[in-house]
Amino acid sequence: MKTTICREAHFNACHRAHNPNWSEQKNKEVFGIYNNANYHDHNFRQIVKITGAIDPETGYVMDMKVLGTIIRDEIESRFDHKNLNHDCPEFED
Template sequence: EVRGEPDPRSGYIIGIDKIDKAVRQTVLKPLRKALRGEDSRELHELVLDLASQTQGALQRPISGFKLRVTPRHELGWISTETGCMPKPGDTMSTEEMELMIRIQFEFAASHRLHCAEESDEWNREAFGKCNNPAGHGHNYRVEVCVSPDLSGEGSTRMGFETVEAIVKREVIDRFDHRNLNEQCEEFERLNPSVENITSVSRDLLLSPLAEAGGRLREITVWETEKTS
């Protein structure tokens, strides 16, 4: 991620060809080495080094760097203070950098959007087909972004496996293949809209993630491709 003011002539902040060249020069060889098991560093350490090397190749600050490990797993760094990655060999300050773990999940559930305190006519007007008395279903997609604690000189005890286990236990297993209105106590008196599902999921995750050494930065729930 590169930030700045667009060039007044080209309208570019930086040409994408320059970014592509820098990434190819600095990232591909170390990644191949890591995939062959020839790099003993933790993944977050490797990614930070790749970010620093890429910044050096670009010869300008970069404020964020992400590695998509799988279609559902992403690990990245952002600069929270200086607006740039540390130079190779520099000591990292946890006040200046933040590590982010981002994972996507899915669950299938049915629900009915209905406010019991309102009239049937009001509910039909407000929710349309989603007020169908028999309910309807969705394949929900959930994306969670967690920032692990790095106070121990840049080390962390939280990785993909820890985040996955917590989200699966607290959210996915709780809601998957359930009628949210009738089988989940969280929605006995709360309309299971995508907004409320997101809010409930956030509340379910905050404490377990904190106890495991992480902070929930973001959570997004998609009901459909158009609705989140």
């Protein structure tokens, strides 16, 4: 039998929508308030869903504590209260 477990988590991060190849005026026209030089922030809500067979010995699809640790280590510690433009190389301009 398969079932799905879910775990919800939250984090906050900021960024600036900006194309360095454009003039300041064009950036303001295209991105508006999201081009603010002081950046703007978002509150992110994530729901991680895991579907799988129930382990007959534990009754788990996955240990929720292990899932919480993965979410903390891979998502929250990486992005929470970070500037996505500067602190996260995968999102750099």
